[in-house]
Amino acid sequence: MYTKHFGLHKLPFENVPDPLFFFDEGDYHQVRSRVDNSLAAGRGLIIVTGPIGSGKTTLSQMIKADFSKDIKLIWMAEPPGSSNDLLLFLVQELGLKPASQERVFVLRDIREALLKITSQGGRCLMIIDESHLMTDDMLNGIRLLNNLEEGSTKLIQVLLLGQEEILEKINRPEMEPFKQRIASLEIIGQMDSERVKQYVTHRIHVAGGEPSLLTDTGWEAVRIAFQAGGTPRTINSLMDRTFLVAHEREKKEIDAQDVYEATQRLGLKTDVFHYIVSLKSRERDQRSHAAESNESVMSPEREGTDTHQEPPKPLRAEAAVHQEAPRPVYEKITDAGQKGLKVPIILLIIAIIAFILSFSLYCNRTNSPDLFSCILDLLGL
Structure with a gap:
């Protein structure tokens, strides 16, 4: 069992009537x-x-x-x-x-x-x-x-x-x-959360341990688990399973995660889960704040490492580096004119082709001996 792992003389949370553990x-x-x-x-x-x-x-x-x-x-x-x-x-x-x-x-x-x-x-x-x-x-x-x-x-x-x-x-x-x-x-009524802590501490002491076996988050999770009150049998069951969970994970201290896992294994409905979520959210916020603090501290150090470094340019100047130099106005007009002539040229070519086809068809119908005669005939000369 977990007694040796946590340095205990005996199991602290057995559900048997033992006057030695009487609270x-x-x-x-x-x-x-x-x-x-x-x-x-x-x-x-x-x-x-x-x-x-x-x-x-x-x-x-x-x-x-x-x-x-x-x-x-x-x-x-x-x-x-x-x-x-x-x-x-x-x-x-x-x-x-x-x-x-x-x-x-x-x-x-x-x-x-x-x-x-x-x-x-x-x-x-x-x-x-x-x-x-x-x-x-x-x-x-x-x-x-x-x-x-x-x-x-x-x-x-x-x-x-x-x-x-x-x-x-x-x-x-x-x-x-x-x-x-x-x-x-x-x-005999149920013990409130403060009395529960005293009860758990008492049994750990009798078994040869110290309250420091539970971290601050571990104690808070126990308090939340029994905020509506608890009886010795329920408390013993949860704490025994909590110590077992921590032992399986080879941990020397019991935290909120161990208490939550124990409540899950016993099927107890508590608010410990919400406490775990708040702890993780708090950890994320702390990491994010620490990262922002590190960035704000490191930035001036990097700028101060080179005494000959030019001062940073304004944002507009930096943006201008990545843009092309402005071209003369006449080039812009030429480009616009070239783009505007593309459509009329295509129409002109189509008209010329249509004229040639029509003229050739006319010459065939008039049985003109040659091209010149066909032109004269077309002009009525």
């Missing part, structure tokens, strides 16, 4: 802090929502690390199909063997197990990812677990991670009992 800034820092405080206070049900690829799973990994010493973690990559399946999964995770499968007895056994954990100074945290896929029955099961408490302390903390669709589910009138039990609702 603890902006929304992520605020959400992490508020969730940690809610869990520490034992407030119960917490929901974190955001667009796909916004880093919710990585955030949950950091939260889990914050409470790793005294917490019983129950992790679900996706929600089960029903509330009964949820309770059975929880029973297995707690190592219980309920005497009955009836919900009331299962909830009783779960409560006793959670009380035991709490009495030993521990806590239980259940994290459910992809919670926007939950059915109404599943949400009701979460509500029942949230009701398990001892005094003012919730016996189990529930953290739901999901896309924005979960907000549509819980905002319905029939979900009001569930909504009232939410202790904290956090929303």
Whole structure:
């Protein structure tokens, strides 16, 4: 891969939840802090929502690390199909063997197990990812677990991670009992272009690189690509492909052309193309201006190299060199007369030929013995 080419210790833009690369800034820092405080206070049900690829799973990994010493973690990559399946999964995770499968007895056994954990100074945290896929029955099961408490302390903390669709589910009138039990609702938004630059810089630093791996035009192209906002997953995909493009071209620095090529390969619709066009237009203008400047500088130098050189002649004098000297007026008149006589001479020749032919025809018809007799006969003598 391109790590060695760019002097990196590891790949900086892999799309896997890695706490080492966690970007603890902006929304992520605020959400992490508020969730940690809610869990520490034992407030119960917490929901974190955001667009796909916004880093919710990585955030949950950091939260889990914050409470790793005294917490019983129950992790679900996706929600089960029903509330009964949820309770059975929880029973297995707690190592219980309920005497009955009836919900009331299962909830009783779960409560006793959670009380035991709490009495030993521990806590239980259940994290459910992809919670926007939950059915109404599943949400009701979460509500029942949230009701398990001892005094003012919730016996189990529930953290739901999901896309924005979960907000549509819980905002319905029939979900009001569930909504009232939410202790904290956090929303992760997209990063703006400035935050994107900080995010990319952070990941390059963690991987052992420097921001100077991107040129000024490279950074500007990244800003333009995410001027409408970006999520970690999309940013990682584009930057990983950008580094790969530059590596294929054996370049040590990443510029706007590499970013544009990466957007094309990923099928991303951005305004980077227009930026590339403006850069090329600017380069052409600069080259043209430089050429004009060089010509203006070199011209006086060439004129000053020969001290005996005559001063430049006026433009009219130079033009006169290439014209013929004016001829006398009588020559022009003669030429005009010669051109005017060409047509009458031709007509005269044609008339003479016609006369000779007519005269010859007349002599033949009169049977004149000779030319002289024919002329006399023609004149009537």
